[in-house]
Amino acid sequence: QLQLQESGSGLVKPSQTLSLTCAVSGGSISSGAYSWSWIRQPPGKGLEWIGSVYHSGSTYYNPSLKSRVTVSVDRSKNQFSLKLSSVTAADTAVYYCAKGPAAGNWYGDYWGQGTLVIVSS
Amino acid sequence: QSVLTQPPSVSGAPGQRVTISCTGSSSNIGAGYDVHWYQQLPGTAPKLLIHGNSNRPSGVPDRFSGSKSGTSASLAITGLQAEDEADYYCQSYDSSLSGSEVFGGGTKVTVL
Numbered sequence: 001q002l003q004l005q006e007s008g009s010g011l012v013k014p015s016q017t018l019s020l021t022c023a024v025s026g027g028s029i030s031s032g033a034y035s036w037s038w039i040r041q042p043p044g045k046g047l048e049w050i051g052s053v054y055h056s057g058s059t060y061y062n063p064s065l066k067s068r069v070t071v072s073v074d075r076s077k078n079q080f081s082l083k084l085s086s087v088t089a090a091d092t093a094v095y096y097c098a099k100g101p102a103a104g105n106w107y108g109d110y111w112g113q114g115t116l117v118i119v120s121s
Numbered sequence: 122q123s124v125l126t127q128p129p130s131v132s133g134a135p136g137q138r139v140t141i142s143c144t145g146s147s148s149n150i151g152a153g154y155d156v157h158w159y160q161q162l163p164g165t166a167p168k169l170l171i172h173g174n175s176n177r178p179s180g181v182p183d184r185f186s187g188s189k190s191g192t193s194a195s196l197a198i199t200g201l202q203a204e205d206e207a208d209y210y211c212q213s214y215d216s217s218l219s220g221s222e223v224f225g226g227g228t229k230v231t232v233l
Contacts, residue, residue, distance in 0.1 A: 039167075046123065047159075047167065047210055049222035063219040096166055105214055106222050107157035109178065111166040 002026045004097050004112035012091075012119050018084040022097030022112055029078045033102035036080040038071060040093040041114075048093075053080060055102060087119045124149060124215050125225035132231040133201045141228045143194045143211030149223060151192035154214040158187055158196045161208040161227075170209070171196065198230070206232045 008020035022036070029036065033055035041047050051061040051071045061069045070083040084091060094116050098108030126144040133139040143156060150156055156174050159167035169178055171187035174194065184205075186197045194213075198205055211225040 046227045047212075047224040049212075049224065052222075060220075062221050064221075066219070105155040105157075105173070107155075107169060107172045107212065108159075108167070109169050109172070111168070114166050 002099065002110045004099065004110055006095060006097050006112045006115040008095075008115060008117070010115065010117060012087055012117060013121050014088055014119055015086055018082070018087050018091060018117055018119075020082045020095055020097075020115065020117070021079050022081070023077075023079045024099075025078070029073060029080065030075045035100040035102065035106060036071070036073060037098045037100055037106065037108060038082045039096045039098060039108065040091075041096070042090075042093045050082065050084075050095075052100065052106060089119050091117070092119045093117060123226040124223040125211055125213060127209075127211060127225040127228045129226070130229045130231065132233055133198075134233045135201055135203065137201050138197060138199045139201055139230060140198075141196045141209055141211075141230070143196070143213075143225050145192050145194075145213060145215075147192060148217040149192075149213045149215040150189065150194055152216055154216075156187065156189050156194035157212045158185075159210045159212065160205075161210065163207070167210065201230075201232055203232050206230055 037052040038050040068085045073080045094114040096114045097112045099110040158171040161167045174189040175187045215223045
């Protein structure tokens with residue numbers, strides 16, 4: 001059974017860079033042409049897709065965040081990562097990582113439990 | 122304001138049938154992009170309930186069903202149970218501007 005686990009700093013200062021990692025277990029991130037994504041949820045609000053990296057290496061980002069986001073894969077560590085620069089209080093949220101299909105319309109079929117990131121000085 | 126519009130809340134008695142609508146436009150659902158549905162129990166991560174408009178992943182009860190028509194989609198829950206009390210989100214792709222995966226604002230289902 002595939003499992004995803006987010007980790008990273010839970011408290012980030014304004015203007016700094018948020019960095020999170022999603023460790024994949026129960027399967028290889030390199031086996032199967034899947035997509036790997038990040039989604040966030042501000043406290044008490046709805047879900048927002050951040051970005052995805054596909055098996056081909058192609059990356060796709062939410063246009064509203066594109067200038068600040070990088071999603072990448074480290075196949076040697078069986079994990080993928082999120083970097084969000086120049087954070088503000090509006091970036092405070094629970095951040096989820098998720099696996100999706102290789103192609104076609106994206107959806108998240110396996111999700112991590114989520115990690116809360118607070119942006120505050 | 123979400124690109125996909127859902128009612129904030131729906132409610133029903135145990136055993137009843139409830140439906141949740143997800144209204145989009147010609148740049149997302151109406152353009153032919155698939156709609157997916159998630160269930161989020163309090164304090165937990167979203168769980169995939171329906172993918173590709175009407176397909177249930179293994180393990181999802183057949184009480185949950187999805188459909189799509191025109192620029193809208195719907196999730197139906199039949200035989201409502203107390204454990205179904207949760208937030209439900211629809212999701213699709215929107216091709217406007219640079220393109221993006223988009224979620225509905227979410228619907229809280231309350232079992233009376």
